[in-house]
Amino acid sequence: MIKIDNIKKTFHDKKRGTIPAVDGVSLEAYPGEIFGLLGPNGAGKTTLLRIMATILAPTSGSAEIGGYDIVRDPEKVRAQIGYLSGSAGLYERLTGRQVLHYFASLYGLKSVQATQRINGLIEELDMGSYVDGRCDQFSTGQKQRVSIARAVIHDPPVLFFDEPTNGLDLIAARTVVRYIRERRAAGKCVVFSTHIMSEVEALCDRIAIIYEGKVAAIGTMTELRERTGAQVFEDVFLRIIGLEEN
């Protein structure tokens, strides 16, 4: 479903020169799994996700999503994916329902199909009590649920979640986590990026630890524990990135 081969991305800064944000990342993710990208802030997780979502073009390397090349067929790739980041906003002057209808149109859903899908998502994400209000009046949790619905309006086979629980309270974060699990159960390929260890432990089937733009380790939770000899996941992480001795 997702196949990334030696992807690199460099940025140029007048003061700092060339910055390698993603440095030769290769990985694969499959339908029915939650694949975690774990790393500290600035490790390159968001850049990698943005490359996969075709917002950014890679400097070198290749990647395929749902059989489409991210450079040659970016529009077809985008039709295959749902993308949600913690910083994603909503059109504040529109109602939640208007936002969903707008994105349904952008994904090419017919009016009847869009209405059915939106009603289904409103029920699924429990948005009925507020979805007809303006987005600028929603709480953070309510906004995030509308954002999730926006990201999955076209029922994509691949989902990218970039720190989706950032700034959410416990209840709102649980809704997001529950929804991600349900997507896995529905056979979707979910890529979940975070720096929160507990979320990784609770959700992910396989994990890639990203550090300084590189994949420092990749495997299941058990494989990573065996490799480092640590039981607490924080220790696993620190040992892999070389900040703590075995």
Place this chain on the structure above:
Amino acid sequence: MWKVIFRKEFAEVFGDSRTRFNVVIGPLLFTPLLLALIGSLSRSQAKEAQKQQVQIGVVGLKNAASVNAELNGSKAKGITFVEVSSTAEAEQKIRSRQLSAALIIASDAEEKMKSEESAPLMVVDDPGSESSQQGADRLREYLRLRGDQIAARRLQSKGIPTQTTQPFLLTDREMTGSGRGMLMLTAFLPYVLSISAIMGGLMAATNTVAGEKERGTLETLLVTPVSRQDIAIGKFLTVTATALISGTLSLIGMLWPFYVKLPMFAWMASQGISFKPAAIIALILVQIPLAVFGAGMLLALSTYAKNQREMQTYTVPVLLLGTVGALLSMLLKADSPLIWSVVPITNAALVLKQALQGIVDLPFITIACLTSLLYAVAAVMLAAHLFRRESVLTRF
């Protein structure tokens, strides 16, 4: 897909009360009301100035009995003469605003009056003071009237009819469809329309890219299967349409006072206006490239800016240049040299000015329209180029 984006952007832009105020209510109501206010203020000030007594100092009055006799009755005309000992004292009193102006009677004035020659009189005023200028003008007008009366008496005493010195009997007749209103339109309309075309789309442009970056919605749009080109077209058309609506409503706002006969607009609208077909063609020919040029420039800035505050910083010099360009049209003559036909904004405003004055300068109009179109295309290309640049578009 650009239609979906355009429809949503357009609805969102006009869903904002600030846009409704700036693009709809402002040009339709506030511009004409401002004109009415300015008109009534200037008229009431002029009336007030006429009623007010002005203090005029007179030097040399004691030795000029004949001149003194002519100054009697001046109070009825709103002028009070105050005797002053010297020119220096008169100037000092004008500077300290005790006097509006002064009249200096020459020492040989009495002798000249008696011998029916021209008596030398000098009016002293302060060119830096508006009230001094007004006082001096009223003094000159008063002296001209009294001078005419003296001349008439002198002619009568010699048995010569006064018409002898008035070979022409002048009367005035003002044409309809012109007058103050047309004069005002010719001066202001090119400026207002040029500014509207450039600034009308400002809020839409700010909101549509820089605002979306700031609110985190541009990223959500970029991950949809819609092509970058369709996104850019949808946004560009929104800004252009807003600028055109702003220009059109500004035009309506300037014109409706001439057709809806309200007393507050009588001062400018009583003589009506007349629009030649050439003026209407020029309005259309010039407004569209101007709006496209403005939309392209603003969209380029909005795409480059990281957020709305940055956008505001970038737009200040552009709006300043735009305003200067439009203001130049008020200072320049309609039939200005051909070189002005290549100056952006000013050229469009001058074409409008020419059309309103009934001037058809084909080389000027052709070059102005072509260069305006060229600038519009260049601005759109710049916006499109920036929209394609990943490092600019993804400055979230």
